[in-house]
Amino acid sequence: MRELKKEQVRxxxxxxxxxxxxxxxIVLIAGVLCMFIVGVLLAADAVIGHWALTDALSxxxxxxxxxxxxxxxxAASFLAYVCVGFAVLIAARFRGGQNWRDLIAWQPWSxxxxxxRFWLIIGATFLYGFxxxxxxRHFYPQSxxxxxxxxxxxxxxxxxxxxxxxxxxxxxLVFRGWIFTNLRRNFSFAxxxxxSSVIFAGMHYESTHLYALAVFPVGLALGALRExxxxxxxxxxxxxxxxxxxxxxxxxx
Numbered sequence: 001m002r003e004l005k006k007e008q009v010r011x012x013x014x015x016x017x018x019x020x021x022x023x024x025x026i027v028l029i030a031g032v033l034c035m036f037i038v039g040v041l042l043a044a045d046a047v048i049g050h051w052a053l054t055d056a057l058s059x060x061x062x063x064x065x066x067x068x069x070x071x072x073x074x075a076a077s078f079l080a081y082v083c084v085g086f087a088v089l090i091a092a093r094f095r096g097g098q099n100w101r102d103l104i105a106w107q108p109w110s111x112x113x114x115x116x117r118f119w120l121i122i123g124a125t126f127l128y129g130f131x132x133x134x135x136x137r138h139f140y141p142q143s144x145x146x147x148x149x150x151x152x153x154x155x156x157x158x159x160x161x162x163x164x165x166x167x168x169x170x171x172x173l174v175f176r177g178w179i180f181t182n183l184r185r186n187f188s189f190a191x192x193x194x195x196s197s198v199i200f201a202g203m204h205y206e207s208t209h210l211y212a213l214a215v216f217p218v219g220l221a222l223g224a225l226r227e228x229x230x231x232x233x234x235x236x237x238x239x240x241x242x243x244x245x246x247x248x249x250x251x252x253x
Contacts, residue, residue, distance in 0.1 A: 104177035168239035
């Protein structure tokens, strides 16, 4: 019975071409979810508010107020992260059935607690983060604009919530969950780690390439934690704490 379950889990993983196509499917599912949520909100606004919210949103965008546009951007970001996260879970449930957790490494994470390598990676990543921040501020002062907290307290709180909770969960589901886990099934650890980290860094691309280059080692560390623990949960926790520190430093600035 155990061998049958292992075979079912093994057959649920994707090859390289299938993995690429599955990512397109996740994007499609996320898009459908976004349209459904927006449709529900519009319908509620039409029935209950008689288009008051929609009119106010249109006026806000037309006015071009920085504060208002910040809230619109935050709302869109929350929607995108929620929809992508649920899209990964739906894809895993559809593909893996009862074994869906194996496809995204959603496993218990108690086994890593005595792993010396785990703590070495965390310590080295923190040191790298501080060193990279100092170097970037010295050689490229514009890097301070990469994470600027809004002056409005509500907007700052929402951005912190997005960065510390929603972004880590969704990004780890995608990169160390779906992508790394499927690559790891078909390739070596080094190949899966490099490929998932390159994609992760690429999603943080900006015009100078520096931010993506700075993020790449962090992706390597998160992938290594995922490999050691056999679960994405410690990667989510470390990702969240790392973003929390970044938000605190930005607030101090």
